[in-house]
Amino acid sequence: MTVNVGIIGATGAVGQRLIQLLDPHPDFAIEALTASGSSAGKTYREAAKWRIDAPVPDAVADTEVGETAPEAVPDDIDLIFSSLPSSVGEVVEPALCEAGYVVSSNSSNHRRADDVPLTIPEVNPDHLDLIEVQRDERGWDGALLKNPNCSTITMVPPLAALDDLAGVERVEVATLQAVSGAGYSGVSSMEIIDNAIPYIGREEGKMETETRKLLGTFDGAAVHWHEADISASCNRIPTIDGHLENVWADTAADVSPDEAGAAMTDYPSLDLPSSPDQLI
Known part of the structure; x- marks a missing residue:
């Protein structure tokens, strides 16, 4: 089954690396990209100052970049990868979870929170069960999970x-x-x-x-x-x-x-x- 993914903060250093890694992945399809207001409305090729030593993947080059807000993310997105700066992610990521999205985030905020899974899949996959604790405590249908520093x-x-x-x-x-x-x-x-x-x-x-x-x-x-x-x-x-x-x-x-x-x-x-x- 193909997982439809969105990348928020897609034009920065981490966002570019996520695109490079996810584009050839057999299970993921990149269906939405967001960035700051100055990039919204442009194609990804126009918005991103691409710095990776490989071409911008064809699958996303002409994708229109949306604004980073819950209402700008399509309903059919199964998983959001966030590469937002922590100061922005602090506000935007919980809002996306409240809107029902599952957010896997690279930003440092919330990593220490008691109900937020901080995981390395090979080391502590059982910590992902914290998602149900998180949903019960926060009353949302989405989920927030973090990767480490x-x-x-x-x-x-x-x-x-x-x-x-x-x-x-x-x-x-x-x-x-x-x-x-x-x-x-x-x-x-x-x-x-x-x-x-x-x-x-x-x-x-x-x-x-x-x-x-x-x-x-x-x-x-x-x-x-x-x-x-x-x-x-x-x-x-x-x-x-x-x-x-x-x-x-x-x-x-x-x-x-x-x-x-x-x-x-x-x-x-x-x-x-x-x-x-x-x-x-």
């Missing part, structure tokens, strides 16, 4: 493998993060040339809290956050794409390097169309 999402699967094996008690992580993680205008070129910026606003707190929620246990009514002590230090470096993380983990039980490596290598993948054959 970009640095958190790469660190947690290996930690989950170690936690299953030996119990993770403490984690220290130092990141070296590319400028693309800040969005196209997030770090000016002059600031980053021949430089390293040793602080990324709110990034460290996101890694520390989101990791504990992702590794937590769901009892059918709430997620009980993992009790591990997490400490993060996040740094911006002058590379375009890709993040590097140095991660130290203390476990409750002794683990050999071979045992740790095997736990990660054998950690199950979901065999989804866009997922790697081997997750870690």
Whole structure:
């Protein structure tokens, strides 16, 4: 069955990447695109300052961009992917859920909310059952779910493998993060040339809290956050794409390097169309 999807915030860095990933997906059909008022009414080709090193997909190039508002989203959209800035998503995403839409969001707002699933499909798919708790508590027919911060999402699967094996008690992580993680205008070129910026606003707190929620246990009514002590230090470096993380983990039980490596290598993948054959 084809899932009709809409992308809100479609012209920005994350929106463009979503289009690139979803366009060839066998299960999804991109049927609606929205952006700010200045882009509404234009074709996607006209509205987007396309920065990906591949052509704008033909399937969306001539799609008219709508305004980001519940009334502008077609009724037949099954799933909305949101790449809105957090300040905008804070208002727009709940409004879409109240209107009956299911919203999968990249923005950081609501990630820590007790009734909002924060998920990595291979790690904590059972947390998606929070959707029913959310609907009961908020009285809407839609649903809001979140993906983690970009640095958190790469660190947690290996930690989950170690936690299953030996119990993770403490984690220290130092990141070296590319400028693309800040969005196209997030770090000016002059600031980053021949430089390293040793602080990324709110990034460290996101890694520390989101990791504990992702590794937590769901009892059918709430997620009980993992009790591990997490400490993060996040740094911006002058590379375009890709993040590097140095991660130290203390476990409750002794683990050999071979045992740790095997736990990660054998950690199950979901065999989804866009997922790697081997997750870690």
